[in-house]
Amino acid sequence: MGLRERKKEKTRLAILDAALELFLEQGYESTTVEQIAGAxxxxxxxxxxxxxxxxxLVLWFHDHGEEIMLETLDSRPEDEPAFTSLMHAVRAVLHDIESSTPDETERFLKLRRLLDDQPRLVGLSVARGATTERNLVEAVAARRGVNPDEDQLSHLIVAFASCAMRVGFECPRHDATVPEITRRMAETIELAERSLRPGWDR
Structure with missing residues (x-):
């Protein structure tokens, strides 16, 4: 990053940290944009x-994860099976979590606590995840040279990968540590790969 980009990222993270603190201290609905800005x-x-x-603010983590997955998909060999490429994209998200700084880990855990306390935000998160799935379907279909609106297999490939991610993230108890979450996610990815016959995604 250049100096300007680093300054912008520092401000973005400062806003995010202040918001998470306020959300957990006084409640999501009770916190205003004016209060966050003032902090x-x-x-x-x-x-x-x-x-x-x-x-x-809460859904920004979806933006980050989607960007990692799409960039990874774009970098995979063109002749690689689509599900294999997508699993590499999921592992890239896992690696990003594993290589987090202490501050990044703290943000991640605070967000999990916030979602546990706010069912409405869970609904928003699910809806945002559906948007990511649609974008991944388009990327997978493009790799396979098919129309995403007509090809069911592209949708199924993404659905299997998304289910593996969901199980990995959600199965640990709500107070699980990041190492517990990433270990469970890695195990779930391997389980998904073992459960499918090679070549099914061709």
Missing amino acids: VDISPRTFFRYFTSKDH
Whole structure:
């Protein structure tokens, strides 16, 4: 990153950290954008340069994970089976979590606590995840040279990968540590790969 990009990222993370603290201290619904902006000593107008809404703060992690997966898919060999490529993309997300700094790990755990306390946010998270799945279907279909609106196999490939991620993330108890979560996710990825006959995704 250049100096300007590093400064912007520092501000983005400061907003995110302040918001998570306020959400957990006084409740999500009770926290306003003005309060979040004030905690970081910026104006609400500046806040909206980084996040489109309060909900976007919670869903920003989806943006990050989707970006990692799409970039990884784009970098895989063209002749590689689609599900194999997608599992590499899932492992890239896992690696990103495993290589997190202490601050990044703390943000991740705070977000899990917030989602445990806010059923409405879980619904938003599921909806955002559905958008990621649609984008992955388009990427997988493009690799396979088919129409994503007509090819059921591309949808099934993404659905299997998404289920593996969901089981890996959600099966640990709500107070699980990050190493426990990543270990479970890695085990689930391997289980999914063992459960499918080679060549099924051709």
